[in-house]
Amino acid sequence: MKILLVEDEENVASFIKKGLEEENHTVDVAVDGKEGFLKAASMEYDLLILDIMLPGVDGIDLCRLIRMKGIHTPVLMLTAKDTVEDKVRGLDSGADDYLTKPFSFEELLARIRALFRRRQFPVEPLRCGDLKIEPITRKVTRSGKEIYLRPKEFALLECLMKNKNKVLSRTQILRDVWGYNFDPTTNVVDVHINFLREKIDRGYPTKLIHTVRGSGYMIKEDD
Numbered sequence: 467m468k469i470l471l472v473e474d475e476e477n478v479a480s481f482i483k484k485g486l487e488e489e490n491h492t493v494d495v496a497v498d499g500k501e502g503f504l505k506a507a508s509m510e511y512d513l514l515i516l517d518i519m520l521p522g523v524d525g526i527d528l529c530r531l532i533r534m535k536g537i538h539t540p541v542l543m544l545t546a547k548d549t550v551e552d553k554v555r556g557l558d559s560g561a562d563d564y565l566t567k568p569f570s571f572e573e574l575l576a577r578i579r580a581l582f583r584r585r586q587f588p589v590e591p592l593r594c595g596d597l598k599i600e601p602i603t604r605k606v607t608r609s610g611k612e613i614y615l616r617p618k619e620f621a622l623l624e625c626l627m628k629n630k631n632k633v634l635s636r637t638q639i640l641r642d643v644w645g646y647n648f649d650p651t652t653n654v655v656d657v658h659i660n661f662l663r664e665k666i667d668r669g670y671p672t673k674l675i676h677t678v679r680g681s682g683y684m685i686k687e688d689d
């Protein structure tokens with residue numbers, strides 16, 4: 467999953483980030499409400515973890531702003547105070563659940579799992595022509611024939627499929643698939659697009675992955 471964590475306390479942020487990355491999630495960190503809002507609005511995340519106590523815009527206002535913007539990503543709030551008032555305000559602002567600090571990492575993972583069970587994580591396959599990917603099982607088929615992708619290849623294809631018929635810049639792809647802190651001068655996107663083309667398009671008369679000169683890449687059904 468791709469997760470945004472908004473937390474100003476460096477040690478708490480790195481503890482959560484490290485733990486979630488060990489569980490194979492990609493984690494972006496924002497250190498205040500403003501940065502959190504900008505990231506949540508510009509990128510598609512599977513989960514937002516918002517600390518309530520933040521400098522400037524606090525977690526509750528941030529959650530409210532995110533929901534007003536029409537972003538329905540699940541939100542887990544972190545609160546230092548175990549008060550009913552804080553919980554009610556958090557849930558009223560559009561959060562799905564909250565966790566009181568200090569918490570164990572196991573508890574955080576359990577809350578995340580519960581949240582997705584309740585939310586019924588979308589299991590609809592994504593399609594482009596005869597290409598189909600199943601986000602949960604990570605099964606990829608073209609014309610019914612199974613294609614085996616490495617994790618980053620799958621993440622790249624999923625990113626393209628979620629934005630079918632839209633041009634994505636290298637920077638957008640880089641941020642979405644590799645995370646914010648990746649060196650923007652890298653050619654990792656082009657390299658992985660080539661890997662994908664080998665596996666997805668090679669040998670098929672209709673090519674699905676298109677290079678848009680000067681702009682980036684897109685996946686679409688026809689020319």
Ligand code: CA
Pocket residue numbers: 473474475517518519520
């Ligand atoms: Ca804080």
